[in-house]
Amino acid sequence: xxxxxxxxxxxxxxxxxxxxxxxxxxxxxxxxxxxxxxxxxxxxxxxxxxxxxxxxxxxxxxxxxxxxxxxxxxxxxxxxxxxxxxxxxxxxxxxxxxxxxxxxxxxxxxxxxxxxxxxxxxxxxxxxxxxxxxxxxxxxxxxxxxxxxxxxxxxxxxxxxxxxxxxxxxxxxxxxxxxxxxxxxxxxxxxxxxxxxxxxxxxxxxxxxxxxxxxxxxxxxxxxxxxxxxxxxxxxxxxxxxxxxxxxxxxxxxxxxxxxxxxxxxxxxxxxxxxxxxxxxxxxxxxxxxxxxxxxxxxxxxxxxxxxxxxxxxxxx
Amino acid sequence: xxxxxxxxxxxxxxxxxxxxxxxxxxxxxxxxxxxxxxxxxxxxxxxxxxxxxxxxxxxxxxxxxxxxxxxxxxxxxxxxxxxxxxxxxxxxxxxxxxxxxxxxxxxxxxxxxxxxxxxxxxxxxxxxxxxxxxxxxxxxxxxxxxxxxxxxxxxxxxxxxxxxxxxxxxxxxxxxxxxxxxxxxxxxxxxxxxxxxxxxxxxxxxxxxxxxxxxxxxxxxxxxxxxxxxxxxxxxxxxxxxxxxxxxxxxxxxxxxxxxxxxxxxxxxxxxxxxxxxxxxxxxxxxxxxxxxxxxxxxxxxxxxxxxxxxxxxxxxxxxxxxxxxxxxxxxxxxxxxxxxxxxxxxxxxxxxxxxxxxxxxxxxxxxxxxxxxxxxxxxxxxxxxxxxxxxxxxxxxxxxxxxxxxxxxxxxxxxxxxxxxxxxxxxxxxxxxxxxxxxxxxxxxxxxxxxxxxxxxxxxxxxxxxxxxxxxxxxxxxxxxxxxxxxxxxxxxxxxxxxxx
Numbered sequence: 001x002x003x004x005x006x007x008x009x010x011x012x013x014x015x016x017x018x019x020x021x022x023x024x025x026x027x028x029x030x031x032x033x034x035x036x037x038x039x040x041x042x043x044x045x046x047x048x049x050x051x052x053x054x055x056x057x058x059x060x061x062x063x064x065x066x067x068x069x070x071x072x073x074x075x076x077x078x079x080x081x082x083x084x085x086x087x088x089x090x091x092x093x094x095x096x097x098x099x100x101x102x103x104x105x106x107x108x109x110x111x112x113x114x115x116x117x118x119x120x121x122x123x124x125x126x127x128x129x130x131x132x133x134x135x136x137x138x139x140x141x142x143x144x145x146x147x148x149x150x151x152x153x154x155x156x157x158x159x160x161x162x163x164x165x166x167x168x169x170x171x172x173x174x175x176x177x178x179x180x181x182x183x184x185x186x187x188x189x190x191x192x193x194x195x196x197x198x199x200x201x202x203x204x205x206x207x208x209x210x211x212x213x214x215x216x217x218x219x220x221x222x223x224x225x226x227x228x229x230x231x232x233x234x235x236x237x238x239x240x241x242x243x244x245x246x247x248x249x250x251x252x253x254x255x256x257x258x259x260x261x262x263x264x265x266x267x268x269x270x271x272x273x274x275x276x277x278x279x280x281x282x283x284x285x286x287x288x289x290x291x292x293x294x295x296x297x298x299x300x301x302x303x304x305x306x307x308x309x310x311x312x313x314x315x316x317x
Numbered sequence: 318x319x320x321x322x323x324x325x326x327x328x329x330x331x332x333x334x335x336x337x338x339x340x341x342x343x344x345x346x347x348x349x350x351x352x353x354x355x356x357x358x359x360x361x362x363x364x365x366x367x368x369x370x371x372x373x374x375x376x377x378x379x380x381x382x383x384x385x386x387x388x389x390x391x392x393x394x395x396x397x398x399x400x401x402x403x404x405x406x407x408x409x410x411x412x413x414x415x416x417x418x419x420x421x422x423x424x425x426x427x428x429x430x431x432x433x434x435x436x437x438x439x440x441x442x443x444x445x446x447x448x449x450x451x452x453x454x455x456x457x458x459x460x461x462x463x464x465x466x467x468x469x470x471x472x473x474x475x476x477x478x479x480x481x482x483x484x485x486x487x488x489x490x491x492x493x494x495x496x497x498x499x500x501x502x503x504x505x506x507x508x509x510x511x512x513x514x515x516x517x518x519x520x521x522x523x524x525x526x527x528x529x530x531x532x533x534x535x536x537x538x539x540x541x542x543x544x545x546x547x548x549x550x551x552x553x554x555x556x557x558x559x560x561x562x563x564x565x566x567x568x569x570x571x572x573x574x575x576x577x578x579x580x581x582x583x584x585x586x587x588x589x590x591x592x593x594x595x596x597x598x599x600x601x602x603x604x605x606x607x608x609x610x611x612x613x614x615x616x617x618x619x620x621x622x623x624x625x626x627x628x629x630x631x632x633x634x635x636x637x638x639x640x641x642x643x644x645x646x647x648x649x650x651x652x653x654x655x656x657x658x659x660x661x662x663x664x665x666x667x668x669x670x671x672x673x674x675x676x677x678x679x680x681x682x683x684x685x686x687x688x689x690x691x692x693x694x695x696x697x698x699x700x701x702x703x704x705x706x707x708x709x710x711x712x713x714x715x716x717x718x719x720x721x722x723x724x725x726x727x728x729x730x731x732x733x734x735x736x737x738x739x740x741x742x743x744x745x746x747x748x749x750x751x752x753x754x755x756x757x758x759x760x761x762x763x764x765x766x767x768x769x770x771x772x773x774x775x776x777x778x779x780x781x782x783x784x785x786x787x788x789x790x791x792x793x794x795x796x797x798x799x800x801x802x803x804x805x806x807x808x809x810x811x812x813x814x815x816x817x818x819x
Contacts, residue, residue, distance in 0.1 A: 180683040181675045188672060191661040198620065198658045199673045199727070200644040258663055 008252040008304070012267035019274035026281050037158055039273050041228070044162045045070060045221035046240050047269045050247040051166075051173050052217040054265045056116075056210050057248050058177070060190040060257025061109070063211060064120040066218040067240035068127035069101050073222030074232040075131040078140035087147045091223055098219025101127060102212035109211060110204040116211075124241065132234035141231030151227025162224045169217070174262035186210070190257030246293060247272055250300045271296075322381070323348045323510050324369065324400065324479045329378030331364055338364040339534045342378070346479060351501055351511045353525035353542075355518070357554055357746035361534040362514055366481055369512075370402050371395035383478075396422075399478035405487045405744070407464035411457035415439065418456050419470045442470040445507065446500045461606075462493035469500060473509075480504060481512040486520060487744050490606035490772060491807055498524050516746060518547055519775060530554055555748045571782070572596035575766035576735050578617075580626035586612050587790040588625060592783075594735070594766045599757065601781035602770040604810045608787040610770045611653065614737045617768075618650035619643040630735070644673065649733035651724055653740035653770070655717070659724045662713035666705060667694035669712050669723050674730045697726035702752065718749025725756060736760060737768045742776060754780060774803050786810050 023030045040047070049066050056063050073094040080090035101123070108119045155161045177183040185206050189196045196203050226232045251268035253260030272293060279289045322345035331339040339361050346352050356362050367373040368380070371389030379386050382398045389395045409418050416439035439452040448466050456467065465485060472480050482501065486494045501511050501524055515521060521528060522542065529539040530553040537553045575596045582588030587609040594600050602610040616623040619637040627634055630646055637643045643650070652658040660669050671678055671690050678686050678693075694708040701722040705715060712723055721741065728736065738757065742750040757780060761767050771777050777784055784801045786793045786809040794809040 175684075179685060179687075181679040181685055182683050184668065184672075184675060184685060188661050188664065188668070191663055192657070194658050195661050195672075198640060198650070198652055200640045201672075202641060258661075 009261065009264050009267060012250075012252070012264060012271065016267055016271045016274065019271055019278060023274055023278045023281065026278065030277070030281075033158060037154075037160070037163060039277055040163050040166065041160065043243075043269075043273060043276075044166060044228070045225045045237065046244050047247065047273075048162070048166050048169060048221045048224070049214070049217050049240075050244045050265060050269060051169050051262070052210070052214045053244050053248050054251070054253055054260060054262060055173065055177060055183075055186055056214055057245070057253050057255065058190045058257060058260045059186045059207065059210055060193070061116040061207060061210070062120065062245070063105070063116065063214045064241050065101070065105060065123035065127055066214060066221075066244060067237045068124045068131070069098060069215050069218035070222035070225060070237040070240060071232075071235070072101070072127045072131040072134075073097055073219040074226040074236045075135050075140070075234060077223055077226050078143070078232045079134055081143055081147075082140055087144045094219050094223055095216065098216045098222075099212060101219070102215025103208075105211040105215060106208035110208040128234075128238070131236075135232075135234050137234070139231050139233045143227065143230060147227050148230050151224060151230070162228070165220070165224075170262065170266060177262055182206070182209075187258060190259075192258075243272075243293075246297050250297055252300075255301075321348070322346060323383055325381040325384075326365075326368070327379040327381065329368060329375040329380070331368060331373060331375050337534055339368070339375075342531070342534070342536050344529060344536060344539070346510045346512060348478065348510055349505055349508045350526040351505050351513055351524055353513045353515070353521040353528045354531065355515070355521065355528060355550065355554055356531040357748050360531045360554070360746075362483075362531065364534070365531070366402055366483055366512075366514070369395070369400055369479075369481060371400075396475050396477070399476065400481070401472040401475060401477045401479075402481035402483055403465060403468040403472065403485060405484045407461065407468045409456045409459065409464045409467050412455065414453055414455050415443075415450060415459070415467055416452040418467050419443075419452070419474055421471065423474060438474075439470065442473050446470070446503050448496060448500065460493070462489050462496065465497065466500065469504070473504075473507075477509065479510045479512065481514070483514045484516065484744065485513075486515060486517060488606070491774070492605065492811060494520065516744070516750070517773070518550065518747075521550075522547070532556060551747055554746075571598040572764060575631060576617075577629040578626065581613070581616065581623050581628065582625035583612060583616055583621060584624045586621070587616075587787070590626070590785075590787075590792050592785055592795060594768065596734075596764045596766050597761050598782045599761050599767045599769060599780050601777040601784045602768065602787060603772075603774065603777050603784050603806050604787035604793070606772060607789075608810065609790040610787050611739055612790075613787070614650055614739050614768065614770055617643065617735075617737060618648060620650075644731055647732070647734035648737070649673070649728040649731050649735070650737045651728050651739060651741060653743060655720050655724060660712045660720060660727075663711055666698070666703065666708040666710055666712055666715075666723055667691055670694045670697055670708070670726045670730060673727050677730075693730065694726075697722075697729070701726055701756065716745075716749075718745040718752070721745055721749065721753060725753070729760075733765065735766045735768070737770070739770045740772065741769060742771075742773065750776075774806060777801075777806065778803065 029035060053063060053066065076097050077090050077094045080093055081087060105119055105123055108114050109116045150161050153160065155164060177186065185196065185201050189201065189203050189206055193203050222237065225237060247269050248265055249255060251260065251265030253265065275293065276289050279292065324346040326342055326344045329339055329342045342365065354362060354365065364373060368375055371391045371394050374390065380389060381387065387398055389398060410421065416435045419439045419442060420435060436452050443450050443452060446466065446469065450463055450466055485497055489497060498520065501513065504511050513525060525542050527539060527541050528545050528550065530537040530550060532554060572595055574593045576594040579591045581590040590613055592600060602613060604610050612621060615621040617637065619639045619642050622636065622638050628637060637646065656662060667690055671693065678690050680686055691708065697703065698705065698708055703719050703722045705719065712720055715723065742753050757767060757769065769780055778801060781801065782798055784796045784806060786806055788810055796805065
């Protein structure tokens with residue numbers, strides 16, 4: 001397992017270097033710090049949520065409701081601010097919304113035992129519907145100046161708050177996954193939940209923690225999204241869950257659970273950001289970009305399987 | 318003699334990467350004989366079967382069927398040549414009926430099924446085996462033994478001349494074993510050569526005409542059964558003498574009562590289980606498969622908690638509602654199914670050993686002390702002689718015996734005072750089995766109260782201080798080791814007046 005993961009990450013690193021070099025060659029200004037920051041900023045909400053999604057998929061579960069929670073959080077924030085709430089109080093309320101949404105998922109999945117695919121699909125529709133009902137067809141904006149500044153401008157030097165949060169989460173969740181007892185439980189449950197149960201692990205509690213974390217991260221990402229764009233609608237962040245899951249799977253995380261690393265997902269995020277940037281530079285439309293990333297994902301699932309089959313054949317011959 | 322052989326291997330060798338699995342293996346199988354092949358895990362039995370059934374091709378050497386050299390490139394080609402195998406875990410399609418399963422690979426021609434013919438042909442195959450099996454019933458719900466019968470009939474429908482049985486009795490109860498052995502004899506009477514592979518030496522003495530011992534991929538000996546003794550066979554297998562088959566005749570001196578159970582039961586599963594287990598005592602739960610012995614273990618371990626009766630542990634009456642609660646009380650359960658319940662196969666050895674005691678290794682912010690973890694795992698690797706260069710290897714890559722030791726290490730690390738073993742030596746070789754027995758005896762000597770659930774009667778009689786026999790979810794008897802004999806245990810397990818040939 002270790003060996004194949006390492007070689008997978010090696011491949012990702014090579015792919016990243018290629019996309020990065022091509023970008024730099026096509027557009028000299030690509031290498032400036034501001035440009036690099038912009039690169040992350042364009043997808044910052046997705047890549048933050050992808051970090052928690054990594055743990056969820058390694059745990060052999062899935063959370064399809066993240067984009068709807070993002071949208072709901074953004075809409076609730078705008079709604080409250082437009083109804084006279086202060087920015088700080090509204091933001092806190094959104095995190096509570098995230099916690100409640102995550103708790104609903106957690107109870108249905110971890111306690112009642114409904115498959116996460118079903119629960120989060122239903123919640124994806126439900127939370128989105130709630131967001132649309134709340135704001136109807138309006139576009140809500142008029143946030144306080146400090147909110148949009150926080151969303152768009154640098155906080156520490158040129159680094160905005162969202163990027164700082166991303167790197168902090170990357171490091172913290174990387175340590176949690178690979179170095180802590182909780183992370184070990186996530187991996188073992190993802191490998192074989194029955195073995196975990198027979199070893200005295202509290203499978204339900206681990207799963208519940210992950211789904212609450214996931215919705216909290218999504219609510220936070222929704223706030224950052226609102227602050228960055230300055231206005232939100234009922235369909236904000238629509239369809240983001242698929243981009244997020246793509247990032248995780250391309251990072252070498254097994255959809256069957258039990259395998260994956262934070263380094264792999266980070267590299268996969270870098271590749272996707274650079275690919276999109278590069279394709280935009282040569283005027284490839286957004287839809288085609290999505291197609292290319294789709295092909296990359298299919299390849300990422302196919303290649304390990306093909307290698308596995310070839311190895312099996314060789315050892316048989 | 319080799320002229321009349323139905324299947325012959327001449328100097329067959331096979332290597333995988335740098336490891337030689339078979340070296341210069343020669344073997345002749347005669348028509349209508351039951352030929353047992355024995356050897357430790359890793360001796361090359363699996364590779365041998367795979368070469369005979371066309372799964373692997375030999376690097377060098379020849380395979381001859383009825384004196385003619387053949388090349389077997391697939392299991393289909395092997396079947397055409399008249400060689401088929403049945404395994405421990407049979408392959409049946411649950412939604413098809415028995416007859417359809419039997420003729421799955423050679424249905425009659427034409428677009429429509431001729432059901433009457435199908436059932437008649439199926440019965441013609443099943444009846445001579447001396448078993449009662451309705452060929453019209455759905456395969457779902459067949460017992461393991463019945464599924465094996467389906468597989469045997471399937472092989473017969475292909476007109477096989479050589480049938481390989483690979484560990485066919487590993488998961489069968491005593492009377493099912495007796496029936497399978499009868500089927501093997503019926504096949505022999507039909508002129509089919511049976512290659513019989515089993516770790517259970519008593520079965521081999523009951524059934525085999527000749528015995529071949531292999532070790533380290535090499536042919537060690539082939540002898541008529543009359544010239545073989547158990548100790549001689551084991552010596553050939555392991556290359557050294559093993560003294561672990563001695564039956565116990567007197568109980569160990571034991572300490573105070575550790576666990577006392579009365580009227581224990583779980584609604585609709587089992588009921589009326591009573592026993593006292595002392596420190597240092599080994600209590601074996603014997604009985605047929607399906608007697609609900611495992612459920613008693615699961616109730617004590619909190620996975621499927623008891624709903625009736627009382628449990629008194631070290632003098633305190635209590636209920637056990639979860640595995641975590643059981644572990645906190647010092648109870649450990651070494652499950653019988655390593656693959657599904659026991660080990661995370663794709664994770665390394667150290668992560669499996671530390672799994673049940675992660676808390677001990679966790680420090681600030683829940684960080685795992687990786688140095689301590691690796692030292693602990695390394696200690697068990699040496700102490701239990703887990704054969705692996707280090708503890709970073711995936712558990713799935715180890716042999717069954719070594720996997721069993723990893724599982725043991727995992728539970729020993731929790732420092733249990735009551736240790737429940739469920740089929741601790743199923744599917745592992747004699748050498749590893751003796752080691753596991755040794756570990757169980759050592760633990761008992763250290764004062765651990767031990768429960769062993771086992772379908773292997775010689776094992777029960779070698780380990781137990783007392784034997785609790787279960788039948789159909791109820792306690793059928795509790796025997797001291799001095800009064801426990803194979804016959805008495807079987808009689809209790811199968812029910813009075815229903816004695817099964819031992």
